[in-house]
Amino acid sequence: GENVEQHPSTLSVQEGDSAVIKCTYSDSASNYFPWYKQELGKRPQLIIDIRSNVGEKKDQRIAVTLNKTAKHFSLHITETQPEDSAVYFCAASIPGNQFYFGTGTSLTVIP
């Protein structure tokens, strides 16, 4: 089955700096890669996703890149703000199937 690895497990950045979180996957059949943000005690919320026919996608301060050949994808957050502090999870899936989640990255943005 699919195996998703996520790094780093914790990340601290100064407010205004950029944050990058990286994930790798093992199953070349995976073609959908969402990113979720989870605040303490809350539900995971989809913040951005990318499909395998696209190399990069951007939504305001958040961007995701995908390298299908190397089987890795990354989340980039620019101009970080304290409210970006949360745990971020990457996932990989094939259509109509379960998500395989990474182990999460706890991001702290220091004011």
Add this chain to the structure above:
Amino acid sequence: NAGVMQNPRHLVRRRGQEARLRCSPMKGHSHVYWYRQLPEEGLKFMVYLQKENIIDESGMPKERFSAEFPKEGPSILRIQQVVRGDSAAYFCASSPLGEHEQFFGPGTRLTVL
């Protein structure tokens, strides 16, 4: 359009009791997924259901756990004879037919005393 609903939000059970967790998917969504999240860990897939049909239960423990998604009513995750190791947050997610995106409910936090 209400989001994914789960109840109860918090559930306390003593060892050996049964826990029933309910999930109502978003309107128009026919697929339900259950995930378990242990404290400070990621989300682990348990089971994937469509109406009246279990599609994939490869993540479900073989004993004590069962799930259903009847024609009418919410999806139910049932844990019999709970043990302390079952304490976790249980999230369900729903998606529409043919779509990738999964939308998560608020979760049920199960505590086994």
